[in-house]
Amino acid sequence: MKLNYNKMLRITNPSQFILMSVLTSAFLAGMVFPLFSLFIKAFQDSGGSFVGLSNYVNYFSQPALFYSILNTLNVSLTTSVVSTILGFAYAYALKRTNIKFKGFFRYAALFPIFVPTVVHGIGLILLFGRQGILTQLGLEIELYGRIGIILAGIIYTFPQAFLMFYVTLHYADGRLYEAADSMGCNALTKFLRITVPEVKYTLVYSLFVCFTLAFTDFGAPKVVGGGYNVLATDLFKQVAGQFNFNMGAVVSTILLFPAILTFVADRILIAKNYSEISAKAVELKVNKNSLRDGLFFAVCFLVVAFFLIFIGALVVNAFMRFFPFERCFTLEHFRFGRAFGGMQSFVNSISMSLLTAVFGTIFVFIYTYLIEKGKGMNPLKKLGRLLSVTPIALPGMVIGLSFIFFFNSSSNPLNFIYGTVIILVLANIVYFYAVPYATASGALKKLDKEFESIAESMRIPSWKILSKVSAPLSLPAILEIFMYYFVNAMVTVSAVVFLYSADFKVASIAITHMAGAGNFAQASAMGLLILIVNLIIRSMYELYLYGIKKQADKKGADLPDD
Amino acid sequence: MKRTILLYVLSALLLIGSLGGLAGCGQRQAAADPTKGEITVYTALEDELVTEYLAAFNQKYPDIKVNIVRESTGVITARLLAEKGNPQADLVWGLAASSLMVLDNQEMLQPYAPVGVERILPKFRSAKPVPTWVGITAWETAFVVNTVEAQRLGLPEITSYQDLLKPEFKGHIVMPNPVSSGTGFLTVTGLLQLKGKDTEKGWEYLDQLHENISHYVHSGSKPARMAAAGETVVGISFGYAGIRQKRLGAPVKIIFPEEGSGWDMEANALMKKNEIKPAAKTFLDWAISDEAMNLYKANYPIISTGKGGSYEGFTFNPVDQLIDNDLSWAAENRDNILSKWMQRYDAKTAPR
Numbered sequence: 001m002k003l004n005y006n007k008m009l010r011i012t013n014p015s016q017f018i019l020m021s022v023l024t025s026a027f028l029a030g031m032v033f034p035l036f037s038l039f040i041k042a043f044q045d046s047g048g049s050f051v052g053l054s055n056y057v058n059y060f061s062q063p064a065l066f067y068s069i070l071n072t073l074n075v076s077l078t079t080s081v082v083s084t085i086l087g088f089a090y091a092y093a094l095k096r097t098n099i100k101f102k103g104f105f106r107y108a109a110l111f112p113i114f115v116p117t118v119v120h121g122i123g124l125i126l127l128f129g130r131q132g133i134l135t136q137l138g139l140e141i142e143l144y145g146r147i148g149i150i151l152a153g154i155i156y157t158f159p160q161a162f163l164m165f166y167v168t169l170h171y172a173d174g175r176l177y178e179a180a181d182s183m184g185c186n187a188l189t190k191f192l193r194i195t196v197p198e199v200k201y202t203l204v205y206s207l208f209v210c211f212t213l214a215f216t217d218f219g220a221p222k223v224v225g226g227g228y229n230v231l232a233t234d235l236f237k238q239v240a241g242q243f244n245f246n247m248g249a250v251v252s253t254i255l256l257f258p259a260i261l262t263f264v265a266d267r268i269l270i271a272k273n274y275s276e277i278s279a280k281a282v283e284l285k286v287n288k289n290s291l292r293d294g295l296f297f298a299v300c301f302l303v304v305a306f307f308l309i310f311i312g313a314l315v316v317n318a319f320m321r322f323f324p325f326e327r328c329f330t331l332e333h334f335r336f337g338r339a340f341g342g343m344q345s346f347v348n349s350i351s352m353s354l355l356t357a358v359f360g361t362i363f364v365f366i367y368t369y370l371i372e373k374g375k376g377m378n379p380l381k382k383l384g385r386l387l388s389v390t391p392i393a394l395p396g397m398v399i400g401l402s403f404i405f406f407f408n409s410s411s412n413p414l415n416f417i418y419g420t421v422i423i424l425v426l427a428n429i430v431y432f433y434a435v436p437y438a439t440a441s442g443a444l445k446k447l448d449k450e451f452e453s454i455a456e457s458m459r460i461p462s463w464k465i466l467s468k469v470s471a472p473l474s475l476p477a478i479l480e481i482f483m484y485y486f487v488n489a490m491v492t493v494s495a496v497v498f499l500y501s502a503d504f505k506v507a508s509i510a511i512t513h514m515a516g517a518g519n520f521a522q523a524s525a526m527g528l529l530i531l532i533v534n535l536i537i538r539s540m541y542e543l544y545l546y547g548i549k550k551q552a553d554k555k556g557a558d559l560p561d562d
Numbered sequence: 563m564k565r566t567i568l569l570y571v572l573s574a575l576l577l578i579g580s581l582g583g584l585a586g587c588g589q590r591q592a593a594a595d596p597t598k599g600e601i602t603v604y605t606a607l608e609d610e611l612v613t614e615y616l617a618a619f620n621q622k623y624p625d626i627k628v629n630i631v632r633e634s635t636g637v638i639t640a641r642l643l644a645e646k647g648n649p650q651a652d653l654v655w656g657l658a659a660s661s662l663m664v665l666d667n668q669e670m671l672q673p674y675a676p677v678g679v680e681r682i683l684p685k686f687r688s689a690k691p692v693p694t695w696v697g698i699t700a701w702e703t704a705f706v707v708n709t710v711e712a713q714r715l716g717l718p719e720i721t722s723y724q725d726l727l728k729p730e731f732k733g734h735i736v737m738p739n740p741v742s743s744g745t746g747f748l749t750v751t752g753l754l755q756l757k758g759k760d761t762e763k764g765w766e767y768l769d770q771l772h773e774n775i776s777h778y779v780h781s782g783s784k785p786a787r788m789a790a791a792g793e794t795v796v797g798i799s800f801g802y803a804g805i806r807q808k809r810l811g812a813p814v815k816i817i818f819p820e821e822g823s824g825w826d827m828e829a830n831a832l833m834k835k836n837e838i839k840p841a842a843k844t845f846l847d848w849a850i851s852d853e854a855m856n857l858y859k860a861n862y863p864i865i866s867t868g869k870g871g872s873y874e875g876f877t878f879n880p881v882d883q884l885i886d887n888d889l890s891w892a893a894e895n896r897d898n899i900l901s902k903w904m905q906r907y908d909a910k911t912a913p914r
Binding site: 062063064125129130131144145222226228229233236237239240241242245321332344395401404405408409415418419497498501502503513518519 | 631742780794810905
C-alpha cells in the first residue's frame with residue numbers, strides 16, 4: 001500500500017518530498033486558504049448564505065462593466081508590449097553590446113521601482129499635467145485617462161521586464177555564436193536563430209507578467225486614471241465605496257484570469273524550452289559593431305533621460321515652497337511631522353523590508369529549486385508552479401482583505417500573527433512572489449541537468465548540490481531576488497494598507513497620507529529618501545558582488561561576472 | 563545530513579512562530595482604572611489634526627496610550643467591516659456618519675452615551691435612546707478655485723451651483739465620484755434635495771453639470787488638491803480641504819455655493835466586542851468635551867453642539883450654509899441613487 005502511494009506521487013527522494021510538502025503547506029496557509037475565505041464571498045449574499053452565481057449575473061448586467069473590461073484589456077496589452085520591447089532592448093544593450101556607462105544605465109533602469117507608485121503618479125503630473133514641465137514646453141498630452149494609465153504602467157513594469165531579460169541574457173553560450181560566425185551567419189540570422197530562442201521563454205513570460213501587473217494595478221488608475229474605468233477601480237469602488245465585499249470578491253475572481261493564462265503559457269513554453277546552458281558553456285565575447293552600439297546607446301539614453309527628468313521633477317517639487325506657483329528654495333518639506341509617523345515609519349519600513357527580503361529569498365529559492373530540480377514529485381511540482389504564478393494576479397487589496405478574513409478569525413491558530421510585523425512580511429512575500437519565482441526558475445533552468453545526475457551517481461546529497469553548486473551559480477539571480485523583495489517592500493502600499501497595525505506604520509503608507517493631504521512636496525521628499533535608501537542598499541550589494549568577483553579573480557575561479 | 567537541513571528549516575519556522583507569539587503579548591492587560599491602559603482607535607480625521615488633538619488628550623490622560631490607525635473614510639470603513647468577526651478597534655473617532663450607519667446596521671456598534679451627550683444637537687447624533695454614534699463636526703460641499711488659472715483663462719466668478727453650468731467651464735471642473743467618495747455622495751444627495759428630492763430636477767441639473775466635468779475622481783479632497791496644483795480650475799470638494807491648501811500656500815479661493823451645501827457628520831462610536839475597555843469610554847467622553855470641541859472648531863467650524871466658529875477669512879456663520887439634510891433619506895436611497903448615477907455618468911466613460 002505504501003509503495004503504491006509512493007508511486008502515485010512519484011516519490012524517489014523522501015527528504016525532498018517532506019521539504020516540498022512543508023513548503024507547499026506553507027503556501028497553502030499563506031495564500032490559498034486566505035484567498036478562499038475571500039472568494040467564497042463571491043457566491044454568498046451579504047448575510048453569508050449561498051446564492052450560486054447570482055452575484056456574477058448581477059455584476060455582468062451592469063453596462064459599465066463592458067467598458068471596464070475593454071479598457072483594462074486595452075491598457076494592459078499596450079503596457080505589456082511596450083514594456084517588454086523596451087525591457088529587452090535595454091537588457092540586450094547592457095549584456096550584448098559594447099556601449100559605455102553600463103553600470104550607470106543598469107542602476108538608472110531601476111529608479112522607478114525604488115519609489116512608491118504614488119510617486120510615479122506625482123512625477124507624471126509634474127511632467128505632463130496641466131502645469132507640467134513638459135506641458136509648459138509645448139508637449140501637450142491628455143494625461144488623465146488612458147494615456148496616463150499606460151505611461152504609469154510602463155514606468156512601473158519596465159524595470160521588471162528589464163530585470164527578467166537581464167538575468168536571462170546573462171547566461172549565454174559563446175560557443176553557439178562562434179559556431180555561427182565560422183559558418184558565416186550574419187548578425188540578423190544570429191539574432192533570430194540564437195538570441196531569440198534563448199530568450200523566448202522570458203519574452204513570453206515578460207509579456208504575461210507585464211500584462212497581469214497592468215491588469216491588476218490600482219495605483220496608476222487612481223492617481224492619473226481620470227474617468228477611465230478599469231477593473232481595479234471597479235474593485236476599489238465595490239470595497240471602499242459600496243462596502244460590498246461580495247461584489248468585491250466577484251471582481252477579484254475576474255482579475256485572476258490573467259494568472260491562469262500565465263500559468264498555461266508557462267506550461268506550454270516549458271515543454272518547448274530547450275535552451276539551457278550546458279556545463280561546458282564558454283563566456284560570450286561581444287564583437288565590435290559601432291552602428292549597433294550607437295543604436296542601443298540611444299535607446300538606453302532616451303529611457304534614462306526620461307527617468308532623470310522624472311526624478312528631477314520630484315527634486316524640484318521637494319525643494320520648492322509651492323511648485324509651480326511659488327518657486328523659492330526650501331528644506332521645510334524634509335521636516336516630517338509626527339502626523340505622518342515621522343522617522344519611526346521609515347525605520348519600520350527598513351526592518352520590514354529586510355525581513356521580507358531574507359525570508360522571501362530563502363523560501364523562493366528553495367521552493368523553486370525543488371520545483372525545477374527535485375526528483376519526481378510531479379503532482380506537487382505542478383501545484384507548486386500554479387501557486388507560484390498566481391500571486392501576480394492578486395491586487396494588493398485582495399491580499400489585504402483575504403488576510404483579514406483568514407488571519408483575524410479568532411478560531412484560526414495562526415491568529416497571533418495578526419497585527420504584528422509578521423503578517424506584513426507574509427503579505428509582501430506572497431504579493432511579490434511571482435517575479436522572484438520567474439527569476440529563480442529562469443536561472444535554475446539554465447543550469448545543466450547533468451549536475452544533478454552526476455551528483456546522484458556519485459551519491460552526493462541534493463542539498464549539497466544546491467548549496468555548493470546551484471546556489472553559487474545562481475548568485476546573481478538570488479541577489480536580484482533579495483533586492484527585488486527589499487525595494488518592493490519598501491515601496492508597497494496596497495498590500496499593507498489593510499494590515500498595518502496602530503503601532504507599526506511604514507513609510508510608503510506615510511507617503512500616501514502626505515499625498516492624500518495634498519502635500520505633494522512632502523510626499524516627494526519622503527519618496528526621495530526612500531529612493532536614497534534603496535540606492536544605498538543596492539550599492540552595498542554591488543560592492544559585495546565586486547568583492548566576490550575580486551576574490552574569484554584571485555583564485556582564478558570561473559564565477560559569474562556580475 | 564539531509565535531516566540536519568530539514569531540522570534547520572523547521573527550527574527557523576518555529577522561531578518565526580515564537581517571535582510572533584511574543585509580539586502579540588503585552589497588549590492584553592485590561593486596566594480597570596478608566597484613566598489607564600492602551601486603546602486602539604480607528605479614524606478618518608486628517609493626520610495633522612489627529613496629532614494636534616491627541617497631544618491635548620494625552621496632556622489630560624498621560625497614562626492612556628492611544629494607538630491610531632488612520633485611513634481614508636472608504637478604506638477605514640472597509641477595514642472595520644472586514645474585521646467584524648474579531649474587531650481590532652476599541653472605538654471609532656471622526657468617521658463619516660453614513661459609514662457608521664452601515665456599521666450600526668450590521669450591529670457592530672455598542673450603544674454608549676458619553677458624558678455631556680445632551681449638549682449634542684439631536685440631528686447630529688444617532689436617533690436611538692442610547693446613541694450608537696455621536697457627531698463631532700460636519701463637513702460640507704465647497705468649490706476650490708485656482709485664481710491664477712481662472713484669471714489666465716479669463717473665467718467668470720462663481721458663486722453658485724448654477725454658475726458651474728456656464729459653457730466657459732467645460733472641461734475645467736473636477737468632481738469626486740459619489741460611488742467611491744463620501745464628499746461626492748453628500749454633494750450629489752445635497753443637490754438632489756435642493757432641487758426637490760422626489761423630482762427629476764436634480765438629475766436634470768447633474769446631466770448638465772456632467773457636460774462640464776473634466777473627470778470624476780475617487781477622493782473628496784483630491785479635487786481641492788488638483789485645483790491647488792493647477793491641474794483643474796475648479797474642484798468640487800469640501801471646506802477644510804480647500805482651507806488646508808490655502809494654508810500650504812496654494813493660490814486658491816474657497817467658495818460656498820449660495821444655494822447651500824450638502825453635508826455629512828464626522829462621528830464617534832464604541833465598537834461592540836467582548837472586552838470593552840474603560841479607557842475607551844474615557845476617550846469618547848473627552849472627544850465631545852468642550853476642550854475637544856474648541857480644538858475641532860479651529861479647523862472645522864461646524865461642531866455638533868451648534869456653538870461653532872467660522873472659516874478663516876469668512877464672516878458668515880457656517881451652520882447657515884448647511885442645507886436641511888435628511889441623512890436617513892440619503893442612507894435609505896443610497897443604492898438607488900448610486901446605481902442611477904453610475905448608469906448615467908459612469909458608463910459613459912467609454913474608451914476613446
